[in-house]
Amino acid sequence: MTALKGYQRLEALGVWREQPDAQRRNVVVSLGDSTIVIMDMKSRPLTHWAIPAVERANPGVLPALYHPDGDPTETLEIGGDEAVMIEAIEKLRAAINRARPKQGRLRWGLMGTMTALLIGVGTFWLPDALRQHAVEVVPPVKRAEIGLALINRVTRITGPECRDNLGSPALARLGGKLFPAEERRKLMVMSGGPRKAFHLPGGTILLNRSLVENYEDANVLAGFALVEGLRAGNHDPLAEVLAQSSLLAVIQFLTTGSLPNGALDSYAEKILSQSPEIVETQDILALFKEKGVPSTPYARELDPSGSVVGPLIVNDPFADTLPPPLLSDGDWISIQGICQR
Numbered sequence: 212m213t214a215l216k217g218y219q220r221l222e223a224l225g226v227w228r229e230q231p232d233a234q235r236r237n238v239v240v241s242l243g244d245s246t247i248v249i250m251d252m253k254s255r256p257l258t259h260w261a262i263p264a265v266e267r268a269n270p271g272v273l274p275a276l277y278h279p280d281g282d283p284t285e286t287l288e289i290g291g292d293e294a295v296m297i298e299a300i301e302k303l304r305a306a307i308n309r310a311r312p313k314q315g316r317l318r319w320g321l322m323g324t325m326t327a328l329l330i331g332v333g334t335f336w337l338p339d340a341l342r343q344h345a346v347e348v349v350p351p352v353k354r355a356e357i358g359l360a361l362i363n364r365v366t367r368i369t370g371p372e373c374r375d376n377l378g379s380p381a382l383a384r385l386g387g388k389l390f391p392a393e394e395r396r397k398l399m400v401m402s403g404g405p406r407k408a409f410h411l412p413g414g415t416i417l418l419n420r421s422l423v424e425n426y427e428d429a430n431v432l433a434g435f436a437l438v439e440g441l442r443a444g445n446h447d448p449l450a451e452v453l454a455q456s457s458l459l460a461v462i463q464f465l466t467t468g469s470l471p472n473g474a475l476d477s478y479a480e481k482i483l484s485q486s487p488e489i490v491e492t493q494d495i496l497a498l499f500k501e502k503g504v505p506s507t508p509y510a511r512e513l514d515p516s517g518s519v520v521g522p523l524i525v526n527d528p529f530a531d532t533l534p535p536p537l538l539s540d541g542d543w544i545s546i547q548g549i550c551q552r
Contacts, residue, residue, distance in 0.1 A: 223296035225249075226288040227257065240289065242299055246465065249287060260287075261462045263307050265300065275300075279466045351395070351413075353468060354449055358413030360470070361452070362399075364479040365417070369404030373420060378549030381542035385429060386416075388537060389436055389502055396443075398436055400549050407512075408435040409482050410443040412452060420550045426508070429537045429546070434509025437498050441490050452478045492522045500528035503535055 221242040227249050228235045238257065241248040247260045264280040273291035277300070278284075289297055366372065382398050390396035395414035400423055407419045416439045422432045453461055456474040464470050499506045507530070510523035517524050538546075 221296060221299055223289060223293035225290070225293070228286050228288075229258075230284050238287075240287065240293075240296060242296065247287075247300070258285075259465050261465045262303050264462050264466055265304060267301075267304065273297075282466070355413035356468075357449060357452065357470065358411040358415050361411045361475055361479055362415065362417075364472070364475045365404075365411075365483065366401070368479065368483055369417070370402035373400040373402050373550035375545075375549055377545035378547075381538065381545040382549065384542060385433065385538055385546070386436070389433055389504075390440060394440070396436075396440055400546075402550055405483055406487070408439040409487070410439050410448055412448040414443075416440065416443070422512075423546050423549065428508075429543050430505055430508040431512050432546075433502070433504045433537055434499065434506065434512075437502060437504060438490055438495055438509070441494055441498060442488050445488070445490075455481060492526075495523065496526055496528060503529075503537065505529040505534060 223240045225238050225240045226235050227238040236257075237252060239250045239252065239254060241250060245262060247262060247265060249257045249260070251257055260277075260279050265277055266280050266283075268276040268278055268283060268286070275289045275297045277287045277289070289300075291297075362372070378400075382400065386396055386398040389398075397413075397415045399415055399417045400420055401417050402420055404417075404419055407422060408416060410416045416436050418432060418435060418439075422435055426432070452470070452474070453464070455478045456464070456470060460471050460474040495509075496506060499509075505527055506523045507527045510520035510527075511517065514520045
């Protein structure tokens with residue numbers, strides 16, 4: 212669907228230039244429900260512009276020249292032979308401009324109506340539509356970039372990542388054993404912080420150093436990593452980041468591919484202060500059994516008394532048998548010393 216009634220699909224040809232010194236490219240312009248999608252001639256997306264952030268550089272002149280709000284270096288040219296697309300974009304821009312507050316004398320009734328319209332659009336339609344669209348179109352590499360940016364913000368609170376020449380490869384081997392390659396999970400040990408484990412977009416799971424320094428084997432560390440992987444699978448981490456971000460931050464993400472530091476800081480503070488989401492006991496037990504990890508060590512770390520985590524102890528899949536070790540003794544010793552160098 213498009214943002215205009217009467218059009219199921221609206222496309223046109225145009226010429227796009229990413230920056231002033233870049234080559235002009237013939238493109239297909241597609242009007243969506245909340246964005247303008249610019250694709251190459253094989254219908255592969257090149258970029259997305261949020262409709263509320265589209266500006267016209269030459270009103271009333273053809274060919275029409277558009278650019279994202281605040282970035283006139285990226286341009287989209289649509290010729291006069293694509294009048295239907297130009298008219299559609301201009302209708303949307305006019306509607307959005309009418310909904311914005313104007314300086315000067317306005318009657319209170321008109322101001323109230325426009326305010327109500329802004330609140331309705333801003334609260335009930337546009338934010339959720341843009342956030343959902345961003346989650347659906349962002350590629351894995353961009354998720355990884357957001358995750359890396361968040362790590363840089365998180366380490367202001369937790370301290371730096373622990374790494375060394377022996378412990379880091381051993382930790383990577385543990386991650387490869389716990390998670391299949393298609394899940395793209397990376398384990399990191401942090402030097403401090405208020406939480407035992409949490410996850411970020413891009414597949415990174417961050418673990419507190421106490422999980423490696425206080426135990427004789429890798430079972431507790433593996434347990435926390437596996438449960439955090441389940442949490443990451445239950446809720447898209449990028450969707451959680453965007454849910455915490457303002458509408459302007461989401462628009463910036465769609466138009467530039469990056470989030471402002473304020474949005475990253477807000478999410479970092481949230482994940483480090485909130486309580487972990489509860490994961491179903493049967494899901495934990497099934498995954499621990501599949502991966503060869505006993506559930507009792509993980510449960511005892513959560514609650515030494517066992518009163519809250521009784522089902523994880525009573526139904527431990529390895530209560531009567533000894534699973535194969537997750538790592539060699541040398542690898543575990545290397546991981547235990549990862550924060551000492």
